[in-house]
Amino acid sequence: MSNILAKAQDFVTDLLTNKLDKNFLYHNLRHTQRVVKSTKELLDACSLSDQERELLLLVAWLHDTGYTKGIKDHEENSCAIAETFLTKEGYEPNKIEQIKTCILATKWNAKPSNLMEEIIRDADSSHFAQSSYIETSELLREELKLLGVKNFSQKEWLQGNIQVFRTDHQYYTDYAKEHWSEKKDKNLRKLIKDKKSEKKIAKKERLKAKFKGESPDRGIQTLYRVTLKNHITLSDIADTKANILLSVNAIIISLALSNLIPKLDNPSNDYLIYPTVIFVLFAIVSMILAVLATRPNVTSGSFTKEDVANKNVNLLFFGNFHKMKLGEYEWAIQEMLKDKDYIYSSLTKDLYFLGIVLNRKYTLLRWTYTIFMIGMILSVIAFAISFKFYGPDRKLELLSQVLFL
Numbered sequence: 001m002s003n004i005l006a007k008a009q010d011f012v013t014d015l016l017t018n019k020l021d022k023n024f025l026y027h028n029l030r031h032t033q034r035v036v037k038s039t040k041e042l043l044d045a046c047s048l049s050d051q052e053r054e055l056l057l058l059v060a061w062l063h064d065t066g067y068t069k070g071i072k073d074h075e076e077n078s079c080a081i082a083e084t085f086l087t088k089e090g091y092e093p094n095k096i097e098q099i100k101t102c103i104l105a106t107k108w109n110a111k112p113s114n115l116m117e118e119i120i121r122d123a124d125s126s127h128f129a130q131s132s133y134i135e136t137s138e139l140l141r142e143e144l145k146l147l148g149v150k151n152f153s154q155k156e157w158l159q160g161n162i163q164v165f166r167t168d169h170q171y172y173t174d175y176a177k178e179h180w181s182e183k184k185d186k187n188l189r190k191l192i193k194d195k196k197s198e199k200k201i202a203k204k205e206r207l208k209a210k211f212k213g214e215s216p217d218r219g220i221q222t223l224y225r226v227t228l229k230n231h232i233t234l235s236d237i238a239d240t241k242a243n244i245l246l247s248v249n250a251i252i253i254s255l256a257l258s259n260l261i262p263k264l265d266n267p268s269n270d271y272l273i274y275p276t277v278i279f280v281l282f283a284i285v286s287m288i289l290a291v292l293a294t295r296p297n298v299t300s301g302s303f304t305k306e307d308v309a310n311k312n313v314n315l316l317f318f319g320n321f322h323k324m325k326l327g328e329y330e331w332a333i334q335e336m337l338k339d340k341d342y343i344y345s346s347l348t349k350d351l352y353f354l355g356i357v358l359n360r361k362y363t364l365l366r367w368t369y370t371i372f373m374i375g376m377i378l379s380v381i382a383f384a385i386s387f388k389f390y391g392p393d394r395k396l397e398l399l400s401q402v403l404f405l
Contacts, residue, residue, distance in 0.1 A: 004089060005054065008061045011085055019068040023146035025139040027067050036060040038126035042119045045175035052116060055095060058086070059102040059120050071147060078103050118172035122180075125169060129180035133187045134194075137161060162191050224347045231354040238293065238361040245290040245368055249283045256280050275382035282375020286368050293364035308332045311342050314349040 016029040039060040043053050062085070066077030079100040086096045104110065105117035112118040127136050137157070145151045152160065165188040171177050256279060302323045307313040313321075313332075321329050336342045 004086075004091065005057055005061075007089060008058055008085070012061045012065060015065055015068060015081075021067075021147075023143060024067055025143040025146070026136065027064055027143065032061065032064055034127065035063065035123050038123035039119065041126075042123055042173055042175055046115065046119065046173065048115070051095075055098055056102065056116055056119055058082075059099050060123060062099065063103045063106050063120065063124065071149065075104050075107050112172055115173070122171050122173050122176040125171075126176075126180065128165065128169060128187060129176075129183035130187075131183075134190060158191060158194055162188065165191065220344070224344075224351070227351055228347070228354070231351065231358060234358055235354070235361065238358065238365055241365055242290040242293045242361075242368070245286055245365075245372060249287040249290070249372070252283045253280060253287075256283070275379060275386050278375070278382050279379040282371060282379065286372040286375065289364050289368035289371065293361045293368065303332070308335050311339075311345060314346045314353075316346045316350050317353070 012032060013029060016032060020028060036057065039056055043056060048056070062082040063078055064074070065081045066074035066079070068081075069077040082099055082103060083096055086099070087093075098116075102117055102120050105112055105121060106124050110117075110121075112121050127133055130136070141152050141157050165184065171180055171184070256276065261276060261280075303313040303321060321332070324332075336346065
């Protein structure tokens with residue numbers, strides 16, 4: 001690498017790293033390095049003098065420096081930056097003019113007038129033939145969006161890319177035509193395939209949206225789904241509350257049996273009998289009610305063909321079919337699926353009977369909590385009365401027993 005090329009590389013690297021807007025996701029240092037690499041590839045296949053090679057490599061390094069001044073007239077700005085840099089380095093004025101002419105040849109609608117301009121134009125668009133084109137193209141789309149140029153939709157971008165490939169772009173050098181055109185065509189086929197896929201997806205989405213908008217059953221289905229879920233959630237909460245009460249009362253009874261009741265054999269502890277009976281009785285009643293709240297009902301588990309024909313059986317509840325054979329149940333389900341009203345009727349029955357069960361559970365739970373609360377209050381009062389009036393000489397022992405329980 002000549003001295004001027006090394007200086008140009010350092011200059012451009014520093015400029016695009018530190019002065020370029022971070023929203024330039026495509027036109028950045030990576031793009032410039034890619035153009036330099038493609039330029040070298042083309043130069044190796046073309047017969048140019050060392051001086052022309054040097055000029056083209058300088059063009060490749062400097063051609064997009066104008067983006068540090070913004071998108072508008074970036075080619076002209078690149079020329080100005082290149083002239084300032086090269087003049088400072090003592091580069092020959094006539095060579096600087098050649099470099100500026102080649103930079104201006106990278107404008108999108110410009111037509112190359114010589115081999116040097118053809119090389120730099122092909123190098124600048126070499127990404128059309130690279131396997132990473134789709135990803136690179138997306139970076140350019142995002143860049144245009146971030147810079148406020150235009151926000152292309154996926155469909156618009158695909159269509160625009162296909163048009164560029166088919167009509168707006170061409171390679172000029174023999175090497176690019178021979179080695180890059182086939183790869184470019186491959187990328188075009190990918191774009192066309194993506195466009196077809198996009199059309200299929202869009203068509204499916206339109207049909208889906210149309211179905212959603214025209215289906216009167218969607219709101220009904222949502223109603224049943226949400227309501228059934230809420231009922232099941234409430235049932236789970238009720239079972240959890242009942243299990244908590246069962247556990248607490250089981251612990252209370254266990255402690256009473258192991259620590260309090262054995263002491264009643266002693267005549268001196270007779271004053272503890274009534275408080276203990278109240279204490280244990282309310283705990284047992286609370287346990288019984290908690291068990292009743294969670295105890296499942298046993299159903300017949302069978303149905304007849306007449307029940308299905310008359311829509312008298314809810315096939316969605318396991319309790320109505322658990323004794324039936326698989327074939328009979330499959331037949332009944334097929335019959336139900338033929339009748340939308342039968343399906344909705346079954347769902348309605350599910351909601352209704354779930355509501356009945358929930359009402360029973362929560363009523364029992366309310367009684368259970370109430371009895372448990374009353375029992376604890378009465379037990380404490382009974383122990384306090386017995387302690388005060390019947391056991392003055394055993395205050396410390398009784399107090400420790402009550403606190404322990």
